[in-house]
Amino acid sequence: MTIAPDKPTEAEVVVPEGHVKLVIDGETVVAPKGELLIRTAERLGTVIPRFCDHPLLEPAGACRQCLVEVEMGGRPMPKPQASCTMTVADGMVVKTQLTSPVADKAQQGVMELLLINHPLDCPICDKGGECPLQNQAIAHGRSDSRFHEHKRTFPKPINISTQVLLDRERCVLCQRCTRFSAQIAGDPFIELLERGALQQIGTAPEKPFQSYFSGNTIQICPVGALTSAAYRFRARPFDLVSTPSICEHCSSGCAERTDWRRGKVQRKLAGDDPQVNEEWICDKGRFAFRYATAEDRIKRPLVRDKESGELRESSWTEALRVAAEGLTAARDANGVGVLTGGRLTVEDAYAYSKFARIALHTNDIDFRARPHSAEELEFLSGTTVFTNPDNGVTFQGIEKAPAALLVAFEPEEEAPIVFLRLRKAARKGTTKVFHLGQFTTPAVEKTYGTLLACVPGAEANAINALPEHASDVVELLSKPGAVILVGERAAAIPGTFTAVARLAERTGAQVAWIPRRAGERGALAVGATPNLLPGGRHVANATARTEVERTWGVEEGSLPATPGRDTTGILEAAANGELSGLLIGGVDPFDLPDPRLAEKALAAAGFIVSLELRPSAVTAHADVVLPIAPAVEKSGSYLNWEGRRREFGTTLDGTSALPDCRVLDTLAVEMDADLFTQTPAASAADLARLGEGTPSGSSLNVAAPLVSPAGPGKAVLATWHRLIGNGSLQVDEPHLAGTARPVVAKIAEATAQQFGLVSGGYVTVSTERGAITLPVETDDLPEGVVWLPTNSGDVTVRATLGAGHGSIVSVSGGTS
Amino acid sequence: MFESLKGFGVTFGTMFKKVVTEEYPEVKKVTAPRFHGRHQLNRHPDGLEKCVGCELCAWACPADAIFVEGGDNTEDARYSPGERYGMDYQINYLRCIGCGLCIEACPTRSLTMTNEYELADDNRQDLIFTKEDLLAPLLPGMEQPPHPMRLGNNENDYYVNGPQLAKEAGQ
Numbered sequence: 004m005t006i007a008p009d010k011p012t013e014a015e016v017v018v019p020e021g022h023v024k025l026v027i028d029g030e031t032v033v034a035p036k037g038e039l040l041i042r043t044a045e046r047l048g049t050v051i052p053r054f055c056d057h058p059l060l061e062p063a064g065a066c067r068q069c070l071v072e073v074e075m076g077g078r079p080m081p082k083p084q085a086s087c088t089m090t091v092a093d094g095m096v097v098k099t100q101l102t103s104p105v106a107d108k109a110q111q112g113v114m115e116l117l118l119i120n121h122p123l124d125c126p127i128c129d130k131g132g133e134c135p136l137q138n139q140a141i142a143h144g145r146s147d148s149r150f151h152e153h154k155r156t157f158p159k160p161i162n163i164s165t166q167v168l169l170d171r172e173r174c175v176l177c178q179r180c181t182r183f184s185a186q187i188a189g190d191p192f193i194e195l196l197e198r199g200a201l202q203q204i205g206t207a208p209e210k211p212f213q214s215y216f217s218g219n220t221i222q223i224c225p226v227g228a229l230t231s232a233a234y235r236f237r238a239r240p241f242d243l244v245s246t247p248s249i250c251e252h253c254s255s256g257c258a259e260r261t262d263w264r265r266g267k268v269q270r271k272l273a274g275d276d277p278q279v280n281e282e283w284i285c286d287k288g289r290f291a292f293r294y295a296t297a298e299d300r301i302k303r304p305l306v307r308d309k310e311s312g313e314l315r316e317s318s319w320t321e322a323l324r325v326a327a328e329g330l331t332a333a334r335d336a337n338g339v340g341v342l343t344g345g346r347l348t349v350e351d352a353y354a355y356s357k358f359a360r361i362a363l364h365t366n367d368i369d370f371r372a373r374p375h376s377a378e379e380l381e382f383l384s385g386t387t388v389f390t391n392p393d394n395g396v397t398f399q400g401i402e403k404a405p406a407a408l409l410v411a412f413e414p415e416e417e418a419p420i421v422f423l424r425l426r427k428a429a430r431k432g433t434t435k436v437f438h439l440g441q442f443t444t445p446a447v448e449k450t451y452g453t454l455l456a457c458v459p460g461a462e463a464n465a466i467n468a469l470p471e472h473a474s475d476v477v478e479l480l481s482k483p484g485a486v487i488l489v490g491e492r493a494a495a496i497p498g499t500f501t502a503v504a505r506l507a508e509r510t511g512a513q514v515a516w517i518p519r520r521a522g523e524r525g526a527l528a529v530g531a532t533p534n535l536l537p538g539g540r541h542v543a544n545a546t547a548r549t550e551v552e553r554t555w556g557v558e559e560g561s562l563p564a565t566p567g568r569d570t571t572g573i574l575e576a577a578a579n580g581e582l583s584g585l586l587i588g589g590v591d592p593f594d595l596p597d598p599r600l601a602e603k604a605l606a607a608a609g610f611i612v613s614l615e616l617r618p619s620a621v622t623a624h625a626d627v628v629l630p631i632a633p634a635v636e637k638s639g640s641y642l643n644w645e646g647r648r649r650e651f652g653t654t655l656d657g658t659s660a661l662p663d664c665r666v667l668d669t670l671a672v673e674m675d676a677d678l679f680t681q682t683p684a685a686s687a688a689d690l691a692r693l694g695e696g697t698p699s700g701s702s703l704n705v706a707a708p709l710v711s712p713a714g715p716g717k718a719v720l721a722t723w724h725r726l727i728g729n730g731s732l733q734v735d736e737p738h739l740a741g742t743a744r745p746v747v748a749k750i751a752e753a754t755a756q757q758f759g760l761v762s763g764g765y766v767t768v769s770t771e772r773g774a775i776t777l778p779v780e781t782d783d784l785p786e787g788v789v790w791l792p793t794n795s796g797d798v799t800v801r802a803t804l805g806a807g808h809g810s811i812v813s814v815s816g817g818t819s
Numbered sequence: 820m821f822e823s824l825k826g827f828g829v830t831f832g833t834m835f836k837k838v839v840t841e842e843y844p845e846v847k848k849v850t851a852p853r854f855h856g857r858h859q860l861n862r863h864p865d866g867l868e869k870c871v872g873c874e875l876c877a878w879a880c881p882a883d884a885i886f887v888e889g890g891d892n893t894e895d896a897r898y899s900p901g902e903r904y905g906m907d908y909q910i911n912y913l914r915c916i917g918c919g920l921c922i923e924a925c926p927t928r929s930l931t932m933t934n935e936y937e938l939a940d941d942n943r944q945d946l947i948f949t950k951e952d953l954l955a956p957l958l959p960g961m962e963q964p965p966h967p968m969r970l971g972n973n974e975n976d977y978y979v980n981g982p983q984l985a986k987e988a989g990q
Contacts, residue, residue: 131873159902238874241878
């Protein structure tokens with residue numbers, strides 16, 4: 004028998020400051036002022052039915068399903084009240100459907116009203132089985148309807164974007180989707196149209212629902228009105244297995260729920276993690292997962308046939324033997340360089356890092372498969388590598404910051420959840436957001452931000468000039484809690500990190516580095532860089548080296564002591580024969596600052612081992628291709644940009660796909676070295692034994708370059724990646740690709756006139772390598788600047804132009 | 820002596836009784852009209868499938884014997900009236916217990932049970948019946964899907980007035 008504590012009598016209840024006392028269903032409760040009745044009741048365990056109410060959206064009182072009986076000051080309110088809009092008050096007496104027949108009848112009446120025009124679509128509706136309307140109609144509705152007239156019908160379904168389908172008959176007009184779009188995402192492309200019985204959700208003609216966050220409306224729709232084109236009719240909730248997972252697309256590390264059936268992922272939903280992504284994820288995280296089941300995925304090891312020169316399938320034993328022999332020979336000749344790419348889990352990146360040091364005896368390892376600089380490495384290894392959620396910037400920190408300065412960082416395109424936090428903070432009016440960029444992007448408008456425009460390449464000068472020209476910004480940044488967020492593009496602009504560090508020193512603002520890819524922060528932490536060992540230990544530091552040598556159990560003095568080459572250095576060395584071999588894991592050469600150099604290096608390198616998922620420009624040159632597991636088929640963890648460890652388990656078990664750490668471990672054994680990274684868990688444990696090194700501080704001293712005018716017929720190129728573009732993890736997703744933003748060039752009005760361009764016409768941007776012709780739009784860019792998306796549609800800036808952010812390009816009028 | 824006569828008596832007496840053995844398989848037993856035999860996926864009078872791939876049968880199945888995956892009807896390839904059709908449909912007769920809950924769950928009367936009881940085989944694979952095995956044969960006037968809706972403009976015409984429309988269309 005359990006002994007229940009005596010319930011405190013009303014007089015005994017202590018009401019803390021800022022709280023009120025009320026009675027719900029005869030039970031006395033203390034609730035913080037301003038809490039909504041529906042939540043207070045929920046805390047008591049009483050679930051009041053609701054459709055429009057959502058804890059992260061502002062109250063609307065649209066569906067009227069949550070009616071309760073309320074008594075204030077001894078006088079009952081004349082009608083039942085919506086508990087989702089009414090806040091608690093002292094002395095309130097509330098009766099929910101549990102104790103009040105009036106409330107119960109009111110709720111049943113509302114349900115009957117909502118069902119008048121709701122079609123009997125449940126068998127063909129994707130929401131069937133997980134539908135709040137279905138569930139609540141059974142729990143709180145009448146068993147039969149008094150209406151026998153014809154239901155109102157609409158043509159169905161309509162595509163409000165390529166990936167969101169709208170069925171207006173099913174809609175109960177709760178406005179969760181419109182409120183999400185207007186409040187959270189800031190993309191009010193959907194709105195209520197018409198009046199009365201014909202009231203419906205709709206989009207403006209010719210303006211589809213092109214939001215990076217549209218998938219969230221599908222998830223929060225309490226009926227089947229908004230459904231996903233990709234998931235359409237794929238499964239029912241009862242035949243799906245749900246596995247918690249972490250998004251592998253960007254550095255935010257969002258919690259997700261992966262639903263799979265018969266060994267295939269069917270859909271991904273946002274997980275609930277208040278510290279990171281709240282309840283939202285971007286469309287890339289939600290819809291881009293079919294790359295793992297792409298037709299051309301490499302499932303068996305491939306070895307280049309000596310006679311035919313073609314890759315042929317082989318056994319693991321043979322492939323590992325050939326790879327080990329080739330790598331050993333290359334190591335003993337001129338050495339092997341390691342390029343890991345930015346998509347690895349912490350455990351896998353650690354295996355690469357250890358493999359390079361122990362099996363290849365080199366520090367020639369770099370995770371940066373994108374424009375990079377020595378200044379960036381100095382900054383990352385001096386400060387960023389030691390940040391974590393306890394001592395650095397966090398999502399919640401951004402929300403509380405008085406000011407945020409975004410340097411070379413386009414939050415909506417590069418880390419959408421950071422954008423949502425910035426917008427949330429700015430919307431509350433407590434955070435002022437400054438964007439140091441080139442033009443007023445949608446993100447600038449949606450974060451109510453101020454654009455600090457500068458010519459690409461002059462970002463460092465602009466930061467240095469802030470105290471002089473924008474003292475208000477510096478003043479705001481000097482307030483406690485202010486943050487500076489630096490994007491990956493900063494590496495392409497000399498002097499930026501130095502300028503940022505100086506500004507941070509001057510103002511006391513905290514700096515966070517927000518890379519684009521999920522694995523970059525983790526790769527930095529485990530030392531997949533030329534100058535660091537795991538834990539931020541510098542390779543030139545003898546004590547740190549000894550520490551690592553002892554923990555790894557290798558001979559003292561066996562770890563290479565001089566910093567290695569970076570990505571470009573490795574490629575140059577491979578191209579001119581200074582390196583004999585390359586070990587490449589998941590790098591697309593066309594993401595690299597100079598794809599032509601990468602091609603040359605791949606062609607010249609004596610021996611290449613590629614760990615890949617699908618055929619690429621690297622596997623085309625590789626001597627051995629070892630297949631590895633995509634994120635859903637392995638366990639591991641990512642470090643997100645905060646430095647927060649985001650662990651995830653295996654979603655699809657038993658596919659026999661091996662994670663990188665296992666492949667490298669076996670390869671190392673063939674080369675007589677022991678990595679002890681047979682499984683991600685073993686790898687993580689081995690890494691944990693190392694612990695963290697001591698910060699040595701960084702000495703950043705790169706002068707901001709003098710930016711000279713581009714010259715006649717020329718312009719300075721501004722460019723960054725879009726969220727939805729040609730990314731290798733976005734293959735096979737036609738519905739997602741349809742919501743990409745239009746591929747256009749942007750140019751200032753005056754510059755356009757100078758080049759004889761008209762908005763809506765075409766522009767040709769060229770370098771000596773190639774030319775790109777695309778439609779042009781005028782925007783508020785600085786003069787003499789042209790902006791292109793880096794890798795969207797037919798526009799591949801790096802591959803075609805060999806140019807990057809800050810390059811000088813020729814501009815001329817073009818025809819399609 | 821008397822005991823053995825008694826024994827023969829039983830034998831002799833039984834000769835005049837109705838036999839309980841059956842001449843199966845030469846003579847097939849006629850079942851009760853509502854016998855729970857093999858399932859059938861029915862068709863509309865013009866040959867379109869009644870199954871909408873809703874998976875309610877799979878949901879109702881206590882033996883987890885049914886697998887369904889829905890599909891999207893397009894203008895070019897229509898298998899059933901309305902938006903959705905059963906793209907993949909499998910019943911595993913190694914698991915099916917013939918309870919009939921699936922046919923009670925079916926919202927379109929697509930799934931019914933026939934009286935066919937000859938469900939034995941010498942391997943497991945052949946006892947997983949697929950959509951091709953389960954679909955009702957095409958009767959005269961029916962057309963093999965995919966084809967456009969012949970009896971009306973939308974699925975309501977099929978569900979509300981299907982038989983009349985079929986009659987009018989002379990089927």
